[in-house]
Amino acid sequence: MSKSSDSAANFAQMNTGVVTRQYYSVGISAVNRDLVIGGAQDNGTNIRIGATTNYKEVIGGDGFAVAVHPVNSLILYGTIYNSRIFRSTDGGTNFDNEITPNFGPNETLPFISPLTMDPANPSVLYTASNFLWKTTNGGTSWTRVSSTDLGDGSSEGYVTKIAVAKANPQHILTATGSGNVKKSADGGATWTELHGLPNRRYAAHVEFDPTNVDVFYVSYTTAAASGRLFRTNDGGASFATIEAGLPRFPVHVLRVDPGDSKTLYAGTDVGLYRSPDSGASWARFGTGLPAVSVWDIAILPDGSMMRVASHGRGFFELQISTP
Template sequence: MKKQFLGVVVGSLLLSGCSLGGVPVSLTGNENSATSSEISAFAIKSVSGSLWKTEDSGKTFMVKSQVDAKSSITKADILSIAYHPQKSGMIYVGTVDSGIFKTENGGDQWTPIAFPPKRIYSFILDKNDPDNRMFASGMVGEWGKIFRTDDGGTTWRDVYTEPGQKIPITALSQHFRERNIIFAGTAAGTVVKSVDSGETWANVGNEINGTVSDIAFDSTKSLVTYLLVFGQKVYYSSDGGVQWIDWEVEKQKEMADLQDRASRVSSKGNRSEGDSIRNQVTNLSKRNQENEMPRGIVSIASDPTQSGVLYAGTNVGLFRSTDFGKYWEEINIIESAKAFPIRSIAVNPQDSEEIVFVAGKAFYKSIDGGVTWMTTGLNVDRGVSFITYDPFDPKYLFIGLRNFK
C-alpha cells in the first residue's frame, strides 16, 4: 500500500484530562488482616487515579499517577502500557486523549510525551529501539493513520494511512520475537502487516467482520497469531496472518467432510465402516457443542510459556483453550465475577499456573491454574482497561483505568 508521510514537530503538550493532586492510597485484599488506615480506604468513596500498582503480588494497590508536584493524570483514560525490555522501571503508557507518558522509576513520577492527534487509538513501544521509537495510531481529519517517532517523541511522521475514510486503526501489535513484524487492525476488520518496522505495509488474510481490538502471538510457534474481533470471536492463523481461520466454521467443514466420507463408504457396500464414521460424526458434534468458542469475547491473553494455550474474557466468564483456540473450557471463577465483563487477563511470565484478571471493582488471582482464587477489592472510579505483570519482577503489576461507553 502507498505510504503517506507527515513530519510533525511538537512544541508543547496540553495535558487534557489531567488534574491536580493525586495522593497515593493503599487498597488491600483478603489475604491478610487490614490495618486501620487500610480499612478507611474502603470506607471512602472511589479514589481517583488512572494507574494503580501492586508491589506485593496483588495484596495491596496504590495510585501511581503523579506527573509533578502540582499535577497528575488521575482523570486520564489509560489505553495501554509498554515496558522497556532492558531497563527495569522504565514504562510507557498511552492514553485515549491525554497523550503518552513515560516513567523511569516504576511509576512514581510520569513525564508527558507529545503526540500530534488529540485522540490515540492504539500505542506500542518498538522493542528494537525502545529508547527512541514508538508507534501510535490516531485520526487526522477523516483518515486513520499510524505514526512513528524515531527520537523519543520529539517528532512524529505517519507511516501508514488507512484508505477507508473515518476508519480508525484500533489495534497495533509487535511480534515479541521477530520484532520487525508489526500487525495493525482497524474498526472495519482490515488487517495489515509490516515486516520492516513500519516502513511498508501489506494487507494480510481474508476479510474480517468487526472491530479488531487485539492481536496476540503464540509463545513458541512464531507464525501462530490470534486476532480478536471485539465482542465477537477469536480468529487463528498458522501462517503469520496469510489466512485467518474461524474455528467454528472450520469444525462444521470437518463434520461435513466426515458425513460425505460415510456416505461414500456406505454406497460402496461397506456398511460397517460407514456406521463407524457416523459414530465419529456424532461424537464430534457433541464435543463441538460442549467445547465451542465462547461468545462475546472482549479480551484475550496468550500463555507466555505454553504453546497453544489461550485465555478469553467475556461478559459472562473466563475461558481457556489448550489447542490454539479450537476447543474451549470454562474456568470456574468466583460466581459474582461473571456479572462484569473481563476486559483484561494476564498470565505470570514466570509461572503459567498464576492467572489474574479484573472484573467490576475486584482483582482476582489464581496460583493453581484457576482452581481457586484470591480476591482484592479495588476502590476505583472507572473500568479497568488492562492488567499487566512487570516482566522484570512479577510481584509488580499495573492496572490502567478508563471510561467505557
C-alpha cells in the same frame, strides 16, 4: 475542576493531585524501568521518561494501543482512532512520524485501535481493520496479510485485539467487536473461525500461553452471569469458562505471568484479579489497588513488576517479586 472568586469573571484550575485519567493501555521497558507510556481517553498518549511524577502528552486525540521496543527503548509506538499509528525513534521526544497502513476504502476501521508487536521480532508489528496488516521493518511499510475478512461483515466486525504466540509467531489470534475469534497457524495467510464462544458480544482480549500455542484465552466485556473468560487447551477445538471467583463484570484484559504460565492476571471493571491455577480460581490482587476498571496490564519479562492501566485512576505499579 475550576473555581471562580469574582462572579465567574476568571477561573483557576483546582485539579492538582486529582488523578482521573482513563487509560486504555500501558507499555513498559525492561531496559528503562522508569519508562511508562499509555493511551488515554480524550487525552492523547501520555509518557513518562524518567523517575518523575510528570507525564507529557504526545500525539493527541484519544490514545489507544502502545508498544515499546524490548531492547531499544528509544523506539516507541502509539495509536489513535481508526488504527492510525505513530512512531518515535528518540524515546518519546517526538512522535511526528505517522506510519499508518494504506487501508482500503471498504475496510472497517476500529475506534479503539489494535497494535501488537511480535514477541520474537520487535521489527514485526500487526494492526488491523477487519483485515490483518503486518510490518516487518518497524512500520516503514505495511502489507495486508489476510485475504479473509476477520469479522462477520457487520459494522462491529473490526478487529479489537491481536495476539502473536511467543512459542511460535506463525500462530496469530484476532478478536472482533462482533465477537468473532479467528486463528491462523501460518502467519495470517489462512484463518479458522473458532466456535464455542459467545455470539454478538464484544471480544475484548485474546492471549496465548507463552509456552504452548494450543493454550490461549479469550475475554469479553459482558456482565452476563457467564461467558466473560474462556480457556482452550486444544488450539480452539473446545473452550471452557474459567470464572470461579471473578466478579460479574467485564474482563478487559488477561495476562499470563512470564515466569509461570499457571499464574494469570485479569483486569475487570472492579479491579485486578489473580489466578494461581490456570484460571480454576480467582481472587483480588494488588495491595492498595482500588476497585477500579483495569484495561491493560504490562509485566516485566523477569516477572518482578507490573504496571496497570486503569480507566479512571491513572497508572498503578505493583511489585510482584524480587528480580
